[in-house]
Amino acid sequence: MYEFTEETRTLVDLVRRIVKDHQMPLERRKLRGEDLFVKDYIPGREAARQAGLWGLGLPEEFGGANLSLVDQLAVVEESKKCLTPILFGGEVSRDLLRLKGEQKARYLDPFLSDAKRPSFAFVEPEGGSDPRGHTATTAKEDGDGWVINGTKIWVSGYEDTEIVFVLARVGEEGAGGMSLFAVERGSPGLIEHGPMVMLGGARAVDRGSHYTAYKLVFENCRVDKLARIGGEGADFKETQSVVNLARLGQAAATLGVSQRCYEMMVDYAKNRVLFGSPLSEKQSIQSMIVNSWIEIQQNRLMMYTCAKKGDRGEDVRIETSLLKLVCTEMVNRVIDRAIQIHGGVGCTYEHPLAHFYDYYRMSRIWVGASEVHKYRVLARHLLA
Structure with a gap:
């Protein structure tokens, strides 16, 4: 059996109390058939934030809790015992932490402050679980920007996002020719299909009463130069x-x-x-x-x-x-x-x-x- 350190046990106890005080009442409401809304999750989310559980793995310089991987997983394990778990905030891909200047202001700061939430589009109709070998979506330089063409499926979290990060091929075949691109929802050439209702629950009504996913089609979807995350060194x-x-x-x-x-x-x-x-x-x-x-x-x-x-x-x-x-x-x-x-x-x-x-x-x-x-x-x- 795995035994936590005293510090990790204290952290787990803290999460358990937040779940008991804020999330279990929501679970009981859900089991009674009541509709839950995003606002219903705010008290538990704020309690976690006040307890320092914001951006669990983020460095302190970005306002995060800077937890070790062990502690992050301990927090997730405890919070997921509830049917209506804590919606922790400040979670961003660590790849975004290196962004500077205008890119940082556009694609990092809003997620750190919880003003926006990201979504990720990696999977393609022919690729399934193998985005490395089946990424047909392309991004080509054109003047002062990029033009993206392709299709992504099973995009989750899209119903309440404003920016979707898209994996696209920019060079020759192989993982080294791929990069992430930030595409704002509503961009010309971005066509939404969905939501597709899937198995799953514990969703707030105003985020879709069931687990949902989208299909996104990019038809000459133009983004500016700043939309490419990582530059020439970016890859799989x-x-x-x-x-x-x-x-x-x-x-x-x-x-x-x-x-x-x-x-x-x-x-x-x-x-x-x-x-x-x-x-x-x-x-x-x-x-x-x-x-x-x-x-x-x-x-x-x-x-x-x-x-x-x-x-x-x-x-x-x-x-x-x-x-x-x-x-x-x-x-x-x-x-x-x-x-x-x-x-x-x-x-x-x-x-x-x-x-x-x-x-x-x-x-x-x-x-x-x-x-x-x-x-x-x-x-x-x-x-x-």
């Missing part, structure tokens, strides 16, 4: 760093949800009497509970060991791929066991399990499908 590594952090964050989220489901299993099994005895006395129920506990502990140990390596500056690309795979597969098994133990009550949307089941089924596809991690990342690494 910038995107990969975003993806690696997303995979770790996803692992932490699935562990938090798995722990919540495990605790619900134990509580229900102890108190539900069937055929004259508690469910907890049935061997099949014990097996489901024990197997869930083992998986959670194994994966937590692996995740925080990986985070420690990341804090030391070591290359953890393979570990993050493995974590994304095993943790998202795990959370689906754990939720399924929890629903099986709860029976019919676990299948209603008056219970958190049904919502978790909806939302985390997608986790096996987000940021690279399980099969991609098995056969494109891990197998390639092992057989190199």
Whole structure:
């Protein structure tokens, strides 16, 4: 079992109190069928900000909490145990931190202050989980700007964004010829298709009552020179760093949800009497509970060991791929066991399990499908 330091335990306790005071009441409202709005999440968001939980991984010079990777994941794990988690602010890609002057004012400062929220468009219709090998979107210099052509799909967070960061090819085939471009919503030549309603919940009504994604088509979409992020040295590594952090964050989220489901299993099994005895006395129920506990502990140990390596500056690309795979597969098994133990009550949307089941089924596809991690990342690494 992985044990936190005293400092990390204090941080986790702080997050737990904020979730209890501000987010769990929202969860109860959601389970009663009430609509939730962005304004309903503001008190918890502000409580987190007042507690110093703003820009969790950002350096202090940018107003961030400058937490270690271990502490960031601990915060995410604890906050995600709730169906209506804290919406932490000040989260930006670290690639934007090097921006200066007008670029900084346009593409960094608004996100740091929470005046704007970013969205990312990496995936293409033919690419799926392989943006490196299937980026057909191009950006070509034209006079005092760039012209972008191509199509992106599964763009999430777009319903309340003002700027979308687009991965486009600027040179020859290969990852080295790609860069990020900041495209403002409403730009001429940017055509929106959507929203597409997908599996998932815990969305505020004014952000879409369900998890949504968009398809974006760029037809001679013109942006100015400042829109290119990173200049001539930009390449796929910038995107990969975003993806690696997303995979770790996803692992932490699935562990938090798995722990919540495990605790619900134990509580229900102890108190539900069937055929004259508690469910907890049935061997099949014990097996489901024990197997869930083992998986959670194994994966937590692996995740925080990986985070420690990341804090030391070591290359953890393979570990993050493995974590994304095993943790998202795990959370689906754990939720399924929890629903099986709860029976019919676990299948209603008056219970958190049904919502978790909806939302985390997608986790096996987000940021690279399980099969991609098995056969494109891990197998390639092992057989190199």
